[in-house]
Amino acid sequence: xxASIAALSAYEGTEVPAFSAKQVIAQNVAxxxxxxSTGAKxxxxxxxxSTLSNLLTEKFRTFSGQAQMVAEVxxxxxxxxxxxxxxxxxxxxxxxxxxxxxxxxxNGVFFCGGxxxxxxxxxxxxxxxxxxxxxxxxxxxSS
Numbered sequence: 380x381x382a383s384i385a386a387l388s389a390y391e392g393t394e395v396p397a398f399s400a401k402q403v404i405a406q407n408v409a410x411x412x413x414x415x416s417t418g419a420k421x422x423x424x425x426x427x428x429s430t431l432s433n434l435l436t437e438k439f440r441t442f443s444g445q446a447q448m449v450a451e452v453x454x455x456x457x458x459x460x461x462x463x464x465x466x467x468x469x470x471x472x473x474x475x476x477x478x479x480x481x482x483x484x485x486n487g488v489f490f491c492g493g494x495x496x497x498x499x500x501x502x503x504x505x506x507x508x509x510x511x512x513x514x515x516x517x518x519x520x521s522s
Contacts, residue, residue: 380424383472395465398422410453410504410511421455421505422469429515436521443521446488452512455505462501462510470496470512477516487521 381398388395402420407427413419430447437443450473454466474494481492494516501510 380472380476383475384469387468387472387475391468393461393464393468395468396422398469407449410509414505419453419455419505421453421509422465423451423453424469424473425449425451425453440521444519446518446520448516448518450514450516452514453505453509454512455507455509457507459501459508462508463498466498466510466512470498470514473514477514484518489519489521490516491519493517 380403381400384395384398402422403424403426405426407425407429408416410419413423413425427449428446429449430445432444432447433442434444452466452469452473454462454469456462456465474496477490477494478492481490483489494514497513497515499511499513501508503509
């Protein structure tokens with residue numbers, strides 16, 4: 380994701396804060412709680428499973444179904460201007476990573492490539508203002 384962010388920001392001629400792999404967190408936690416407990420460093424990406432469905436599509440499998448995954452891109456800054464553009468840039472970078480990761484993820488997990496992006500409203504929080512872009516995608520699982 381850092382390479383995608385750098386390429387997109389160079390293409391658009393904008394500057395965004397540096398992003399490292401440590402800013403991707405596998406946890407479903409509200410922004411308010413994350414700020415109080417860990418001192419969140421923005422931008423952040425929270426990845427978690429929102430729904431797990433055992434559809435029993437394959438006989439004699441313990442699990443054959445889908446996992447509804449969510450990747451929340453959380454962007455915060457002290458000024459309102461440019462917040463939405465930064466949020467869109469980070470969401471675009473994440474979708475580029477997803478586009479490049481289509482196919483077999485191993486251990487019976489397969490990603491077809493589809494996703495949906497939902498942009499939340501700007502709220503107070505973080506460094507002053509925070510916006511969350513939620514990318515939802517489905518994984519097919521057979522184990």
